[in-house]
Amino acid sequence: LPSDQVAMNLVEYDNPGALVFQGSRSLQWDVEHIDLQRDGAFKKEVLGHSMLTLPIGSRLVIFSDGVTQAGMGKSLPLGWRLDGVREFTRTQIEANPDISSHDLAQAIVCRAHSLDRLSAKDDITCMVVYVRRPRRTLVVTGPPFIKEHDGQLVQKIKDFEGRKIVSGGTTAQIVSRLMQKPLKVDMSCWSAQVPPCSMMEGIDLVTEGMLTLSKVATALEQKKPVRSMTNDAVKKFIQVMQESDQVHFIVGTKINEAHQDPSIPVEIGIRRNLIGRLRRALEDVYLKETSQEYI
Known part of the structure; x- marks a missing residue:
């Protein structure tokens, strides 16, 4: 298959038909229906089988009959019905073409729950598979060991395709100076626990x-829900x-003398160990891919 497509083998049993969207457009496809004919079955059992080829931008939406x-x-x-779920999903994607699988599934579940007046009559379950390119993020923390490598660090930031985070006052000053972009404190992103964002x-x-x-x-390791957090830099x-x-x-890898104060917890002075904690939490708890380099 081309790199911008994925092959999917879909098997459905005793649930509402799945939905497939290309962008906000609902697609139809051929489904093979297989009679199971099992001894002792109390009703006719039919298995649905499909082979799908989905390009980037496609979504597969699967849910229980508690939704329909x-x-x-x-x-x-007759309830919300399949057509109602399809139309709701279409409008959600149309309003936010980049909506994540998590947010779309949550929107469908919340809508079904509200139709039941917040008292579900059956299990309400939804899963969304979103075919897209990986979302990449660069995290830069700490100044280079050799000052002459400051320009190399900034060039790596410029060349990176994805979202970019700079963590650390000295590092931010280096990036600001070499990129000739001013730093402005964002006081809307503040709490008593951590300094504000810039x-x-x-x-x-x-x-x-x-x-x-x-x-x-710590928050990643403890699986703290984002919605319960204060609107600060950590969130x-x-x-x-x-x-x-x-x-x-x-x-x-340059040592920051400000972190040699014995009154500051040891863990925040050991940059490498801290990044190790972040990587382990992201990989083990959130199933992210991580990589690392030193400068």
Whole structure:
């Protein structure tokens, strides 16, 4: 298959028909129906089998009958039905063409739950498979060991295709100076636990360094839900991580004298170990791909 397509073998049993979208357009496809004819079956059992080739931008949406039967009553005698789910899904994709699998599945489940007046009559389950290119993020933390490598670091940032995070005041100053882009503090992104974010053209997120990274690692390890977090640098950092598939870390190896104060927790002074914690949490808990280089 071409690199912009995937082959999918879909088997369906005792559930509403799946939906496939190319962009916001609902697609139809041939389904082979197979009679199971099992001894002792209390009803006719039919298996649906499909071979699908899906290009980038396609979505497969699968759900339980608790979704299609949601809202069954006077206003919807037969429930939401497959056509209702299809139309709702189409409008969600049309309104947000880049909507994630998580957010689309959540929107469908929440809508079904609301049709049941927040009291589900059956299990409401939805899964979305989104065919797309990997979302990549670069995290840069710490200045290079040799000052002459500052330009090399900034060039790596410029060349990277994806979202970019700079973590650390000294690192941010280097990037700002060489990219000739001013840093502006974002006071809307603040809490008593961590310093506020900053804004810089060409960089998606700029944060303080070790303290913020330490709290990000802890939150990832503890699987803290983003929706319950304060709107600060930790939350914004984790949101980017969760929306990424591949995360590459560039770790500066210059010692920051500010972190030799014995009153500061040891873990935030050990940059390499901290990045190791982040990578393990991202890989083991969130199934992300990570990589790392030192400079």
